[in-house]
Amino acid sequence: MAESMSVKDLNLYYGDHQALKDITLDMPAGKVTAFIGPSGCGKSTLLRCLNRMNDRIEGCRVEGTVKLGDTDVYENYDVYELRRRVGMVFQKPNPFPLSIYDNVAYGPRHHGKPSKAELDQIVETTLTDVGLWDEVKDKLDHSGLSLSGGQAQRLCIARALAVNPGVLLMDEPTSALDPISTGLVEELAVKVAKEHTVIIVTHNMQQATRISTKCAFFYLGELVEAAPTAQLFSTPKDKRTEDYLTGRFG
Amino acid sequence: MIKTRSAYTKQIKQLDGHVSVIGQAVVEDIENTAKAIGDGNKDAAQETIDGHDSFERLHRNVEDTCMTLMLLQQPMASDLRLVTASFRAISDLARIDEMAYETALLTEEIDLTVPKELADLLVSMADKAATMVRQAVVSFGNGDVADAEKVFEEDDALDALYEQVRVKVIEYLKNGTESATAAPEFLSVAKYFERMGDHAQSVADWSIFRATGSYRGRTMGEND
Numbered sequence: 001m002a003e004s005m006s007v008k009d010l011n012l013y014y015g016d017h018q019a020l021k022d023i024t025l026d027m028p029a030g031k032v033t034a035f036i037g038p039s040g041c042g043k044s045t046l047l048r049c050l051n052r053m054n055d056r057i058e059g060c061r062v063e064g065t066v067k068l069g070d071t072d073v074y075e076n077y078d079v080y081e082l083r084r085r086v087g088m089v090f091q092k093p094n095p096f097p098l099s100i101y102d103n104v105a106y107g108p109r110h111h112g113k114p115s116k117a118e119l120d121q122i123v124e125t126t127l128t129d130v131g132l133w134d135e136v137k138d139k140l141d142h143s144g145l146s147l148s149g150g151q152a153q154r155l156c157i158a159r160a161l162a163v164n165p166g167v168l169l170m171d172e173p174t175s176a177l178d179p180i181s182t183g184l185v186e187e188l189a190v191k192v193a194k195e196h197t198v199i200i201v202t203h204n205m206q207q208a209t210r211i212s213t214k215c216a217f218f219y220l221g222e223l224v225e226a227a228p229t230a231q232l233f234s235t236p237k238d239k240r241t242e243d244y245l246t247g248r249f250g
Numbered sequence: 251m252i253k254t255r256s257a258y259t260k261q262i263k264q265l266d267g268h269v270s271v272i273g274q275a276v277v278e279d280i281e282n283t284a285k286a287i288g289d290g291n292k293d294a295a296q297e298t299i300d301g302h303d304s305f306e307r308l309h310r311n312v313e314d315t316c317m318t319l320m321l322l323q324q325p326m327a328s329d330l331r332l333v334t335a336s337f338r339a340i341s342d343l344a345r346i347d348e349m350a351y352e353t354a355l356l357t358e359e360i361d362l363t364v365p366k367e368l369a370d371l372l373v374s375m376a377d378k379a380a381t382m383v384r385q386a387v388v389s390f391g392n393g394d395v396a397d398a399e400k401v402f403e404e405d406d407a408l409d410a411l412y413e414q415v416r417v418k419v420i421e422y423l424k425n426g427t428e429s430a431t432a433a434p435e436f437l438s439v440a441k442y443f444e445r446m447g448d449h450a451q452s453v454a455d456w457s458i459f460r461a462t463g464s465y466r467g468r469t470m471g472e473n474d
């Protein structure tokens with residue numbers, strides 16, 4: 001089931017460098033929320049806070065609250081359970097060096113103890129959901145690394161969805177893909193959002209307008225403005241958003 | 251054809267000027283009809299008739315510019331509002347100009363200078379319509395919502411003038427005097443001026459949209 005996420009008064013430091021400043025933002029359940037902004041403004045950093053991927057980074061310090069539904073994920077929260085409920089897809093498709101089947105079965109095997117038949121079912125359903133089943137059903141034992149970029153990205157989305165997360169984080173998931181694969185991933189993001197809230201970072205403005213219902217603009221570690229997407233792109237309230245969208249920056 | 255981003259910025263800036271030029275031409279054409287009706291000034295009517303083709307070309311060119319900008323540059327934020335509002339506003343302005351042109355043609359065929367009391371009413375209507383268009387175009391350029399709202403206030407006066415013409419025309423028709431023959435034409439010209447006022451209001455609506463992102467009280471993305 002799709003879950004909401006929210007951050008409140010979030011500050012994040014890499015050593016002495018403050019990368020996020022007083023961020024407060026709601027990301028509604030069942031919708032696509034997009035993060036936009038110039039390179040280095042902290043989009044990926046914020047995305048990583050949402051499933052505590054920053055924990056691994058030395059010298060990284062987080063203040064404030066991050067909630068999944070009503071629970072604070074930085075307080076007494078099992079990080080492995082969190083990563084199951086909040087999945088992540090990266091810019092560069094990174095299939096595991098395992099078979100296509102095992103890439104998808106990997107998560108479910110580790111969460112709960114499904115039978116072989118149940119596992120087969122999960123693999124087929126999830127690959128069908130991402131539109132990959134027909135392309136790979138005869139070569140499930142081939143390596144995930146043998147797929148094209150677009151197929152590999154959809155395999156990674158399938159891998160993330162196989163454990164039925166409440167939220168799916170996507171960091172520039174189409175920036176390495178051709179227009180057709182990009183279109184497929186966009187369709188997929190919109191489709192899965194109903195069951196798995198999608199939060200996506202993108203540098204492609206048209207992509208943000210096409211798929212997101214809410215959009216947040218970041219600049220130099222600050223959340224400048226968050227609004228319904230059509231509103232943000234037609235009538236931004238802040239001059240910095242206006243300048244960024246019209247390409248008049250600097 | 252626009253290619254680079256800097257050329258784009260220039261073209262966006264020019265678009266503002268184009269809308270204002272079109273607006274100015276429309277105002278002059280309405281004023282010409284007033285001169286033709288009020289003073290029997292044939293030259294004024296001829297000027298509007300002669301200028302009609304080049305006005306149409308100007309309108310099409312600016313329309314093309316808007317479409318090209320949308321296709322090639324996907325404008326956003328205030329640029330998006332400028333391009334879409336311009337696209338719609340110039341179409342209203344072109345409709346107004348078409349009616350001024352039709353009126354000018356009519357003054358060549360039929361003497362609209364008599365009866366004087368009807369001619370005077372039409373001149374008042376033309377003046378009012380010209381004022382409304384001028385105000386709407388000014389507000390489009392300066393983004394002043396208060397200026398745009400003045401246009402809506404003016405429209406009641408224009409409607410009242412139309413009503414006066416209508417009542418008078420019926421009187422003439424009832425009396426069946428000599429001057430009654432052109433009475434129906436007076437009513438159609440009055441209808442043109444009345445509709446010019448409606449299109450001027452529409453331009454004012456687009457001025458407000460351009461300035462605020464809200465069109466007749468509805469903001470994009472609000473009801474999503």
Ligand SMILES: Nc1ncnc2c1ncn2[C@@H]1O[C@H](COP(=O)(O)OP(=O)(O)OP(=O)(O)O)[C@@H](O)[C@H]1O
Nearest residue numbers: 014017019037038039040041042043044045046057
């Ligand atoms: N692991 C890290 N250690 C130290 N500083 C970091 C680290 N990751 C990011 N930063 C810094 O934090 C700031 C925000 O980086 P982040 O990667 O979140 O930006 P971004 O908005 O995702 O940019 P891009 O669009 O280029 O991906 C930058 O100044 C960056 O240099």
Ligand SMILES: [Mg+2]
Nearest residue numbers: 043044045201
């Ligand atoms: Mg990033």
